[in-house]
Every structure is written in structure tokens, then in C-alpha cells.
Amino acid sequence: MKSKMKQGIHPKNYRVVVFQDIASQKKILCKSTVETKHVITINNQVYPLYKIDVSSFSHPTYIGKLKYLPKAGRIEKFNSRYKMII
Template structure:
């Protein structure tokens, strides 16, 4: 790696999901304005609106429109109509 281009400000930051109130500890260089006290120790706090705890895709609430492909759906709808031309 090149020297002098990587930040030196890595520190433990608490990422908090606002929707689900879950917290993640991670090393980061993100700029924060807030702090949080956990077990009598202050950590920088970064508030997130969406994370894997609250996003529908990660929670399993994702809606599948249709598992059949478009070609199969087309053939099913118009099979009787197309038979008269064959």
C-alpha cells in the first residue's frame, strides 16, 4: 500500500440504528458530533437510519412479485390464442 494516503484517525465508534435501537461497535474514521456512555466509557456515536437490523431485505420481509419467469407467464396466458395460428 502507498504510504501517507490512509487516515490515521481510526477509533472505535458506536453505530446506532435509530429504527431498531441496536448498536454496532466498529473501528471507523467517520466524523461524529455525539458521544454515548457504555459501561462507564465514552464512545463516539454515529446514528444510522437504516442498517441490517431494520432493512426489510435483511429481516426477511422482502416481497417477491412472482417466481415464474416472464416467458412462462406469457405462454400460459396466450397459449390457447396462439394455437389457432399454428
């Protein structure tokens, strides 16, 4: 049985918006319904501009700078460092 999408709940005002990563100054052009206050001109065309704090251009997971703490050995390392001598 084919299901139908709910009517009247999906936005109609999709438009091309520029998302700018504040940290890296990179820009992403895609369709969105986000409310914007700024505009930007790219290739002689004016687009709404939305500034974002983090994107795949600046997030540590995507740029390879995320550090993982090794789980094994942390307790042993703590115990050996602060072990009481009796």
C-alpha cells in the same frame, strides 16, 4: 512480486465508534474514521456516536420482510384481467 500499499493515503485516526440504528435502536461497536457530533456512554466508557438510518438490524433483506414479485405470469395475469371482449 509483492506489491506495496500506497503511502500517505490511508487515514490514521481510526477509533472505536458506536453506530446506532435509528429504526431498531440497536448499537454496533466498531472502528471507524467517521466524523461524529454526539457521544454515548456504554459500560462507563464514553464513545463517539453515529446514528444511521438502516443497518442489518432493520433492513428488510436481513430481517426477512422483503417481498419479491413473481416474474412469471405477470403479463398473462394483466392480459386476462384487461382482455377486450370482441
